[in-house]
Amino acid sequence: MKILAIDTSNRPLSVAVLDDSTVLAAITVTVHQKHAEYLLPEIERLLGMADLKPTDLDRVVVAAGPGSYTGIRIAVTTAKTLASTLDIELVAVSSLATLAANVPVEGALVAPLFDARNQNVFAGLYRIKDGVPTAVIADAHTNITSFLEAVTEYAEPVWFLGDASHFADLINTTVSAATPKISPWLNLPQVATIGLLGQEMTPVKDVDRFVPNYLRLTQAEAEWQAKNPNNKKDNDSYVEKI
Numbered sequence: 001m002k003i004l005a006i007d008t009s010n011r012p013l014s015v016a017v018l019d020d021s022t023v024l025a026a027i028t029v030t031v032h033q034k035h036a037e038y039l040l041p042e043i044e045r046l047l048g049m050a051d052l053k054p055t056d057l058d059r060v061v062v063a064a065g066p067g068s069y070t071g072i073r074i075a076v077t078t079a080k081t082l083a084s085t086l087d088i089e090l091v092a093v094s095s096l097a098t099l100a101a102n103v104p105v106e107g108a109l110v111a112p113l114f115d116a117r118n119q120n121v122f123a124g125l126y127r128i129k130d131g132v133p134t135a136v137i138a139d140a141h142t143n144i145t146s147f148l149e150a151v152t153e154y155a156e157p158v159w160f161l162g163d164a165s166h167f168a169d170l171i172n173t174t175v176s177a178a179t180p181k182i183s184p185w186l187n188l189p190q191v192a193t194i195g196l197l198g199q200e201m202t203p204v205k206d207v208d209r210f211v212p213n214y215l216r217l218t219q220a221e222a223e224w225q226a227k228n229p230n231n232k233k234d235n236d237s238y239v240e241k242i
Helices: 037-048 070-087 095-100 144-152 164-174 191-199 217-229
Strands: 002-007 013-019 020-030 061-062 089-091 109-115 120-129 132-144 158-162
Touching: 002 037, 002 070, 002 191, 013 089, 013 120, 013 191, 020 037, 020 120, 020 191, 020 217, 037 070, 061 191, 070 089, 089 095, 095 109, 095 120, 095 132, 095 191, 109 144, 109 164, 120 144, 132 217, 144 164, 158 164
Parallel strands: 002 061, 061 089, 109 158
Antiparallel strands: 002 013, 013 020, 109 120, 120 132
16 A cells, blocks of 8 residues: 655654555655645655655545645645545544654554743653553643643653644643653654554545544634634534634
């Protein structure tokens, strides 16, 4: 199975192409956030490096959030377009789970998090089982203190990844269990890992109706809800509604 993996959900732009578990080529760019401008040319360059054509692909795997609104939209829109145009499978992977998968320690607890500003984070807690991150605390947009209090209930070492350095003092004073020191590269998504995770996952049933996993409303959505309180239910998808 030939897989194209895409992640622009945060600062890095990362793409990879795999043939089953073999990584044929991978590109990661962290020096800019012009993902809309660079993503398609990088995919084209990547396929050329692997001596493949778009029609050779069997599946596209995308990191579908949480993270940057714009970044998520770019990746998901590109993945959906490719899946629909090429009539291939689309698989969505949690952007937080892809970070958790960087830890190769069986049984480890891993807390990937992204800074969502104002002491809020996108975060989840994962247990590594058979080399695969399994959610223990579901991905959420939450206050960093509340998240750390939930993590301390496990009373064991936790690997903090992503933007954890933004909250280093709070982590060190809140989490009593020793937190392993990590190499900086673990804070970056490894796009080949996204492809490997997506290889074993069930494809999206309806590509056209698939939406990103934002985990919180944009300012425009919040304002729309405030103006239309009777037309919006908590479990409705704003993206699908309009």
